[in-house]
Amino acid sequence: MTATDTAARMLDRGVTPERYARGWHCAGLADAFRDGKPHAIETFGAKLVVFQAANGEFGVLDGYCRHMGGDLTQGEVKGDELACPFHDWRWGTDGRCKQIPYARRVPLRARTQRYETVVRNGQLLFWHDPEGSPADHDLLPPELPGVGTDEYTEWFWETVPIKGSHCRELIDNVVDMAHFYYVHFAFPTSFRNVFEGTRATQFMESKGRPDKAADAGGYGDADMVLTSEATYYGPAYMINWLEVDYKGFVTEVVLINCHLPTGPDSFTLQYGITVKKPEGLDDKTAQYIAKKYAEMFGTGFLQDVHIWQNKAPVQNPLLCEEDGPVYQLRRWYEQFYVDVADIAPDMVARFEFEVDTTKANEFWHEEVAENLRRRDAASEADAPLEGAGH
Amino acid sequence: MASFVPTSEETLADQRLYTAGWLTSVSCQDCLAVVGVQKNSAHHTSIQWSAEALAACPEMGRRPRELHAGCPRLQASIEQAVRAGQVPIGAGDGF
Incomplete structure (x- = not known):
């Protein structure tokens, strides 16, 4: 089984760790x-x-x-x-x-x-x-100022058991720029990662795909622009600060994405949403908005779950130049699975990565434009999509 | 203790290649920090710090410090090195 330039690449499924993260x-x-x-x-x-x-x-x-x-x-x-x-x-x-x-x-x-x-x-x-x-x-993750007071809605909290995947699949999303287009139907227009110590962060700006709004749920709404900062504090707990601009109406959303590993190929995903109550809106309306965003991000997670439950584990992902730093992220994640004495310096060293989204977005915008042209041609009788699909 | 264990030697080689194979050393023009830099394109930049580089950088030594904020002087040094042709753009050998 020797690899040459022309040999077919083997998928290394590896062996999942016997221990659970610290x-x-x-x-x-x-x-x-x-x-x-x-x-x-x-x-x-x-x-x-x-x-x-x-x-x-x-x-x-x-x-x-x-x-x-x-x-x-x-x-x-x-x-x-x-x-x-x-x-x-x-x-x-x-x-x-x-x-x-x-x-x-x-x-x-x-x-x-x-x-x-x-x-x-x-x-x-x-x-x-x-x-x-x-x-x-x-x-510990930081305290969120204002959360738990009257400034924010109560938490919407959901629990989703996942079978057939190691929880590292969830972690990989931190660096996966392109899946936001294909799985979540959004254009990631800006994408950056920083890892340091026990924290790993993703900065992203995205807007929804106009060709998917009707059936997408999740991020796929052309009128929605997201500015997102998401940090893992250790192996299993992420805080995602989101500024959601919907037709000029800006909402501050805090999304918690955390999980409990249950077995070598199963985990329990948990996510929570709280929304800063917009000024001038009564509590009931604010709760309604929070619930809608909880549903939206819930749909987003389910889009991921479908991929995870059908994919193979890959220890040796084959990357292209537009991909995010999968290997560096996994090196960071490894620190939680080894004894403290065995944490290598490069697992915790600072690492910065700015993805070039230019080429990808050029291609994607063309593809979406083509999808819209085809759809319009195919069904002129259909009513145009409603903007507020969810 | 072994964690995610690859089943092939080639996977270990891939890990080395993707994390370090295309890094070029760039010295900051304002301090003693030396970092590894990779440029897949004009807009892409990958910066691998070490504990030594972090300790040498006054910007990174500031407290409190936002995790995401990079060092503008290092950024300028990298751009200078790119202009001077010291950092190749694109992996060259096909990534």
Whole structure:
């Protein structure tokens, strides 16, 4: 199997990692866990239990009791502790067994797998590290000023289980300029990436394709111009600041794109939307706009999901000069899968990449113009597309 | 510990090629930073920093610093190097 200039290129599917990434992960909106009941979340090939103690603290523990393996997600919150349904062993948010009602004393070794938590921007985040390091609070995503106050709408939060793909497929989008045209039906007119340390950012300006507005959903609205800055804070949590200009009406949108890896080829995608309430609009209208944008970006994610679920994993993507820095992004992402001691300098070194979108957009505008000509010729009877398709 | 493991040696060669194969060293004209630069076209620029270069750059040493902001003096140095023909434009060998 030697490669020469003329040999057919092999697709290297590689082997997915046996471990899960180190970093902050999001369990969901904190409010969803404030009902005094234990909740199950699937992640890291395991089941975790999330609960809020009477004192307000959140606990994220392994889902199975260390005594005889009872399912803690079916247990009961009793005061500041979570009680196992099997023998009523009581676990604290710190992962320690606090009491065993039928025993004279608790074994000193009674400690379970526990994940440190932080509530940030209304979401419950927890720290995961296969090496067991204490949570690194310097790596938390930033607080979003105004979010959670009356200035912004409440979060619209969606959860989508994905089977058949490693979560790195989602990460690859950070550098994938051209898929915004083909998958999301938008012209990316400006595209830039910066990676440094544990952060990876995509800057993009885009506008919708006029030939796709009717069936596209997502970004494909010719009257919509997006200015987007999207940063991954660690391996699994992205904040996307969006300025959406719709026919001159500008809305500030914050989109959270985060996920929980569930297995070697599955993950749970979560996304949340909050919108800065435009001046002069009542709350109900603002909520309506936020809901519409949540649907729009939801459609966008589903467009990605369809691709992921049918594609092959590729360790050796073949790139052209107009593509984004896939290899550099994956090198950055690799840092979360190796021991801290094994993080290579180039995984975290600053890297800047400005994509030249000129050639691509020239071609794409011609293609879209041709599509419109063909459509007009084919069905003159059809009414023209409505601008406000969604 | 192995992470995403390629099944072929050629993949490792690709990783080296795509991340470093077309980088040309460019020295900043205002400080001691030396970065790797790749130009696929007139409008495209790829800048590979190192920890040493970052430490040498006063612009990057400013706190607080926005992640996305590049260094304008480095940018000017790169443009100068491109004009001087020191940075090839396009991968040449077909990328």
